[in-house]
Amino acid sequence: NAGVTQTPKFRILKIGQSMTLQCTQDMNHNYMYWYRQDPGMGLKLIYYSVGAGITDKGEVPNGYNVSRSTTEDFPLRLELAAPSQTSVYFCASRKGDSNQPQHFGDGTRLSIL
Amino acid sequence: QQPVQSPQAVILREGEDAVINCSSSKALYSVHWYRQKHGEAPVFLMILLKGGEQKGHEKISASFNEKKQQSSLYLTASQLSYSGTYFCGTEKGAGNQFYFGTGTSLTVIP
Numbered sequence: 001n002a003g004v005t006q007t008p009k010f011r012i013l014k015i016g017q018s019m020t021l022q023c024t025q026d027m028n029h030n031y032m033y034w035y036r037q038d039p040g041m042g043l044k045l046i047y048y049s050v051g052a053g054i055t056d057k058g059e060v061p062n063g064y065n066v067s068r069s070t071t072e073d074f075p076l077r078l079e080l081a082a083p084s085q086t087s088v089y090f091c092a093s094r095k096g097d098s099n100q101p102q103h104f105g106d107g108t109r110l111s112i113l
Numbered sequence: 114q115q116p117v118q119s120p121q122a123v124i125l126r127e128g129e130d131a132v133i134n135c136s137s138s139k140a141l142y143s144v145h146w147y148r149q150k151h152g153e154a155p156v157f158l159m160i161l162l163k164g165g166e167q168k169g170h171e172k173i174s175a176s177f178n179e180k181k182q183q184s185s186l187y188l189t190a191s192q193l194s195y196s197g198t199y200f201c202g203t204e205k206g207a208g209n210q211f212y213f214g215t216g217t218s219l220t221v222i223p
Contacts, residue, residue, distance in 0.1 A: 102202075
């Protein structure tokens with residue numbers, strides 16, 4: 001199994017550009033999450049989803065959008081990129097039970113210049 | 114609502130023990146523990162549920178005090194491979210927001 005796959009692994013954007021970070025999982029997990037991690041800091045929840053068609057905001061949703069049309073995919077959209085969005089973005093998935101761990105992708109390292 | 118971890122950083126010699134604490138201001142349903150090495154994704158260690166017992170595997174164990182909304186991670190006889198940043202994660206229930214703690218950097222030296 002591939003687990004959680006994120007693409008791209010690295011990207012440099014100019015201020016004002018837009019892009020979509022892709023995340024797909026092949027474990028049939030209901031729950032999916034997007035986090036950002038700034039250098040030397042912890043993980044902050046951006047958006048999460050408990051199933052196809054259902055999404056909700058996390059701690060830091062401003063400047064981002066998500067959609068969940070299938071169980072497998074949970075793309076994160078950045079509109080009008082700003083330098084403050086320079087970060088490492090992690091996608092995670094999990095079965096829909098509290099006793100289940102989150103499985104993380106390898107991350108996307110994004111720089112906004 | 115981010116859980117607060119203590120200490121922020123700790124340096125150990127191989128074979129020494131360490132305790133990492135995680136405190137929340139909100140009532141918790143579960144506490145997760147993850148370890149992250151530099152440049153890598155977090156890796157799951159264990160989950161403790163409300164009403165659950167202390168859990169552990171090998172030389173790493175954890176406890177969850179529901180009344181105090183605190184969890185502690187115990188690392189016994191540390192190994193070089195234990196180095197990394199440890200994060201707790203909390204939620205009020207399945208399907209709710211998930212909050213990672215402030216992190217604890219642990220360095221094990223020979």
